[in-house]
Amino acid sequence: MEVKAKEISTIIKKELEKYQLETNFEEVGEIIQVGDGIAHVYGLENVMANELVEFPHGVFGMALNLEDDNVGCVLFGSEKNLKEGDVVKRTGKIMQVPVGEALTGRVVNPLGQPLDGKGPIKTDHYSPIERKAPGVVARQPVKEPLQTGIKAIDSMIPIGRGQRELIIGDRQIGKTTIAIDAILNQKGQGVHCIYVAIGQKGSTIRKVVKTLEDHGAMEYTTVVMSNANDPAPFTYIAPYSGAAMGEYYRDNGMHALVIYDDLSKHAWAYRQVSLLLRRPPGREAYPGDIFYLHSRLLERAAKLSDELGGGSLTALPIVETQAGDFSAYIPTNVISITDGQIYLEPNLFYGGVRPAINVGLSVSRVGGNAQIKAMKQVAGKLRLELAQYRELEAFSKFSSELDKSTQAQLTRGERMVEILKQNQNETLLVEKQIAFIFLGTQGFLDEIPVGEIRRLEAEYYQFLEAKYPQILTTIAEKKAMDDELQAELKSAAQEFISVFAV
Amino acid sequence: MIITSTAKKYAHALYDIAQKRKQAEQMLAELDSFSAAMEKDADLRNLLVMPNSKEKMQLLEDALKKLFSDLFVEFALLLVDNNRIKLLPQICDEFHSHYDFMHSRVRATVITAVPLTSEVEAKLKSQLEKQFHAELRIDNVVDPSIMGGFVVKVNGQVLDASVLGKFKKLKIYLTQN
Numbered sequence: 001m002e003v004k005a006k007e008i009s010t011i012i013k014k015e016l017e018k019y020q021l022e023t024n025f026e027e028v029g030e031i032i033q034v035g036d037g038i039a040h041v042y043g044l045e046n047v048m049a050n051e052l053v054e055f056p057h058g059v060f061g062m063a064l065n066l067e068d069d070n071v072g073c074v075l076f077g078s079e080k081n082l083k084e085g086d087v088v089k090r091t092g093k094i095m096q097v098p099v100g101e102a103l104t105g106r107v108v109n110p111l112g113q114p115l116d117g118k119g120p121i122k123t124d125h126y127s128p129i130e131r132k133a134p135g136v137v138a139r140q141p142v143k144e145p146l147q148t149g150i151k152a153i154d155s156m157i158p159i160g161r162g163q164r165e166l167i168i169g170d171r172q173i174g175k176t177t178i179a180i181d182a183i184l185n186q187k188g189q190g191v192h193c194i195y196v197a198i199g200q201k202g203s204t205i206r207k208v209v210k211t212l213e214d215h216g217a218m219e220y221t222t223v224v225m226s227n228a229n230d231p232a233p234f235t236y237i238a239p240y241s242g243a244a245m246g247e248y249y250r251d252n253g254m255h256a257l258v259i260y261d262d263l264s265k266h267a268w269a270y271r272q273v274s275l276l277l278r279r280p281p282g283r284e285a286y287p288g289d290i291f292y293l294h295s296r297l298l299e300r301a302a303k304l305s306d307e308l309g310g311g312s313l314t315a316l317p318i319v320e321t322q323a324g325d326f327s328a329y330i331p332t333n334v335i336s337i338t339d340g341q342i343y344l345e346p347n348l349f350y351g352g353v354r355p356a357i358n359v360g361l362s363v364s365r366v367g368g369n370a371q372i373k374a375m376k377q378v379a380g381k382l383r384l385e386l387a388q389y390r391e392l393e394a395f396s397k398f399s400s401e402l403d404k405s406t407q408a409q410l411t412r413g414e415r416m417v418e419i420l421k422q423n424q425n426e427t428l429l430v431e432k433q434i435a436f437i438f439l440g441t442q443g444f445l446d447e448i449p450v451g452e453i454r455r456l457e458a459e460y461y462q463f464l465e466a467k468y469p470q471i472l473t474t475i476a477e478k479k480a481m482d483d484e485l486q487a488e489l490k491s492a493a494q495e496f497i498s499v500f501a502v
Numbered sequence: 503m504i505i506t507s508t509a510k511k512y513a514h515a516l517y518d519i520a521q522k523r524k525q526a527e528q529m530l531a532e533l534d535s536f537s538a539a540m541e542k543d544a545d546l547r548n549l550l551v552m553p554n555s556k557e558k559m560q561l562l563e564d565a566l567k568k569l570f571s572d573l574f575v576e577f578a579l580l581l582v583d584n585n586r587i588k589l590l591p592q593i594c595d596e597f598h599s600h601y602d603f604m605h606s607r608v609r610a611t612v613i614t615a616v617p618l619t620s621e622v623e624a625k626l627k628s629q630l631e632k633q634f635h636a637e638l639r640i641d642n643v644v645d646p647s648i649m650g651g652f653v654v655k656v657n658g659q660v661l662d663a664s665v666l667g668k669f670k671k672l673k674i675y676l677t678q679n
Contacts, residue, residue: 012676020676021668027661032504042504043658058674068507089659 027090031055032070034082037231038276041071041088050130052096054089057081061088062095062233065277072277074233076111081159097241099248100125104192107209107223112239112245128250129240133299140305142339145370146257146314149185150178152357152420155379155437157342160370161312162254162303166334167324168319168326169344173356175318177424179259180208182316184215185427186257191314192249193221194258196242199228199235199265199272209426217428235269237263246313250302253309258301259321262318263294267330279285294330295337318350340364344374354421361387373480375430378438382416385441389413408446418453431475432461435489444493452502460496468492509592516577516593517600525573532574533594540590548655550587559583608636609644613653613664618642630654 029043039061047053047063053073055061059082073088097112102123107116116444118488142160158167159182162446167175183193195212205225212218222245226238239260249256260266267290274287283289294317301315319334324346326335335341340363350358368376370407388409395402396410422428428436436457439445448456464472471489475481481489520529529555540547552558559579566575581587602609610630612618617641618626623640631638 015676019672021671023661023663025656025661027658028660029658030504045658058678069505069510 003269005109009498012489018163018356029071029088031082031084032088033084034075034079034086034124034154035354036276037075037079037233038273039073039075039082039088040080041073042069042109044071044090047071047090048094050095050128052091052093054091055082056086062237064249065279074236074273074277076233077231079251089259090412094128095130096126096128096235097244098123098125099127099245103222103245104220105218105222108232109230110224110226112241119242125248127244129244130282130296131247131300133296134302134304134308138305138308139302140310142303142312142370144189144303144312144365145367145372145430146182146255146409147185147189147430148178148182148428150181150355151422151428151433151437152359153178154371154430154433155358155361155375155420156383157340157357157364158371159314159316159364160367161314162301163340163366163370164298164301164317164338165364165367166317166319166338166341167344168321168335168341169332169356170324170346172322173344173346173349174354174424175344176208176261178344178355179261179316179318180211181425181427182257183212183221183259184217184425186220187215187217189255191220191255192246193217194242194246194256195221195223195251196239196260197223197225198238198260198262199226199230199269200404201263202227202229215425228404232269232272234387236273239263239266239297243297243315246315247300247420250311250313251309253304253311254314255312255314257314257316260297260315260317262320263334264320264330265291275319286329289329291333291337294334298334302369304482338367352421353417354424357420359383360390365382369493372430374434374475374478375437377481378434378441381441385409386416387414389416411446412443414450415448415453416440418450419445419457421454429472429476431472432464434475434481435464435472436460438489439493442490442493444497448497449502452494456500459500463496503592503595505592505596506589508586509542509589510596512581512586512589513593513596513600517597517604520573521604523573525571526601528571529574530598532570533590533597536570536574536578537591537594550582554583554585606636607639608634608656609639609641611641611655613643613645613648613655615644615646615648615650615664617644626652626654629658 027044027046029041031039031042032042039055044053044063047066049063049066051063053061053063055075059075059077061073061075062073063073098121099124102121106114106118106121108121109115112121142162144161146159146161146163147154149157152160167178169175183195188191195208199206209223212221224238224242224245226234242258242260246256246258267286268291270293271286275281275285279287297314298317301313303312304310317334317338319331321328321331326343343358343361344356345358348358390410392406392410392413419437439460445453471485471492474485516529517526520526540550559582562582563575563579566578581590599609612626623642627638627640648666650665651663653664653667654661
């Protein structure tokens with residue numbers, strides 16, 4: 001390639017013509033000490049809490065500790081070129097990120113800077129990362145469903161728009177998968193999704209983004225990522241940035257779903273920052289305000305009142321437990337903040353029950369109001385029957401010696417467990433879920449061998465779509481089951497079971 | 503200079519007492535001369551920081567009494583007794599700025615590549631006085647590395663109108679856009 005010196009100089013000349021120099025008084029301080037992603041700064045007398053400050057070499061920081069004779073700042077960048085005595089400038093801006101529609105389909109870092117190589121983000125909307133949660137008057141109870149497309153969740157642990165539902169469990173048993181499925185199922189539902197990866201491995205994030213892209217979910221999703229190798233301050237602000245981006249939709253009468261994956265790493269990052277800033281450690285060396293750290297984040301998820309546009313922000317925080325110990329500090333904190341939890345269990349996962357949701361320990365405290373009526377009608381018995389099955393499960397080895405009714409409960413229970421199994425990334429429309437669970441609760445599957453149920457499920461959907469599509473559309477439209485519809489569904493089921501070849 | 507909160511407390515306390523006894527101006531001069539002496543004379547520094555004893559205090563008291571006012575001698579002995587004498591340069595600085603603040607005076611440091619002419623200095627002074635609504639004193643520091651223009655530092659605020667600063671801003675503008 002030939003480079004013409006003249007071309008370059010004309011470009012530089014053009015740029016220089018546009019350049020306007022402004023000289024103003026700037027408030028400055030100087031670095032006393034820098035290291036471990038923290039800088040102590042002398043001066044900056046009027047700096048505000050959470051204000052963005054500018055270090056040399058284009059590194060930014062945030063003032064976290066305002067003390068008598070110094071200011072403790074966290075650095076959003078490399079401290080490599082910073083040294084004692086360097087000049088630090090105030091920017092007068094509270095830490096903020098770009099928000100709005102321009103962010104959909106993008107992968108950004110917690111400062112809102114693009115990481116996907118698709119060019120700069122063009123938006124006029126900025127929002128501070130720390131914002132007050134809506135007050136009591138601004139809210140209304142959760143009433144619309146947020147369908148995750150997962151049978152076990154939509155039937156028994158329903159999530160409503162504006163709810164905060166914790167996903168909790170050990171490592172590698174499908175927490176992220178549930179969250180990703182929930183995003184995939186929002187396609188065409190008018191829900192903007194934000195996936196916040198907090199201190200995750202680069203390869204994991206890449207895989208998540210790939211899954212979202214493959215299923216066309218990036219069209220309505222923003223990924224906020226902080227890598228495991230990013231400095232702790234990035235990880236610390238990541239969920240707040242994600243919340244700020246979600247709040248834009250909430251405050252403009254739209255719906256958003258934000259996933260914090262995961263808050264235990266967030267707590268670790270905050271612990272690191274706090275200890276380096278010499279804040280006193282408390283239990284498990286977490287600082288005293290670790291509860292407030294998560295409660296103020298999760299309170300920002302809300303369903304707004306109709307006067308304010310009725311927008312919502314649903315939060316699905318994820319917490320990783322160590323060896324099933326969900327009575328540890330961070331898990332108990334987050335459980336007490338959220339409106340319920342989805343508890344995943346390794347035993348179930350390795351026993352082939354996937355998603356490995358422990359129905360007994362999982363609850364949704366407010367989602368019941370948001371569940372559609374038809375689902376309530378068919379799934380009401382589901383939870384009870386599963387609970388009874390769990391009680392009797394231990395006896396299943398002696399099934400031949402048990403009385404008839406116990407045996408019946410055991411067969412029903414086994415089939416219920418099978419009904420709730422579902423493959424990764426294969427979300428289901430709510431009307432299909434209802435039709436299939438109806439089969440189970442009405443006892444149509446009692447005669448079918450357990451091993452055949454997964455195959456039956458797939459064929460059943462094909463059968464309904466081919467022969468009785470009106471049943472599915474009626475359920476979707478009416479959202480409730482009247483006697484007529486129930487009879488119709490029953491006769492269709494009978495017809496299907498009679499032709500189903502075991 | 504970085505001024506710790508301990509130095510601030512000593513300086514403010516000294517100012518309060520000096521103001522009551524109407525000796526504040528005198529204190530300024532005495533602090534200046536003593537901290538200058540400390541900076542110059544290594545022997546004096548060593549004597550001041552060595553472990554305290556009755557003899558040392560007596561010696562100091564006798565020596566200082568001949569040169570300084572009673573208030574300053576008491577203050578200096580207190581600092582030595584509390585092992586805080588190392589803070590004296592800081593206390594001196596803080597005393598100055600506190601004195602200026604109480605008398606609504608501002609000290610401005612002006613960095614230039616060549617020494618300021620009195621004409622320019624007067625112009626700059628009147629302009630800055632308008633901006634800060636206070637009586638202004640200018641300390642001129644010459645630093646050829648800024649190439650031209652000037653840098654004004656007032657109360658932790660900086661106005662960078664130097665050629666070097668402009669180049670730096672231009673570099674950021676050209677590389678970031």
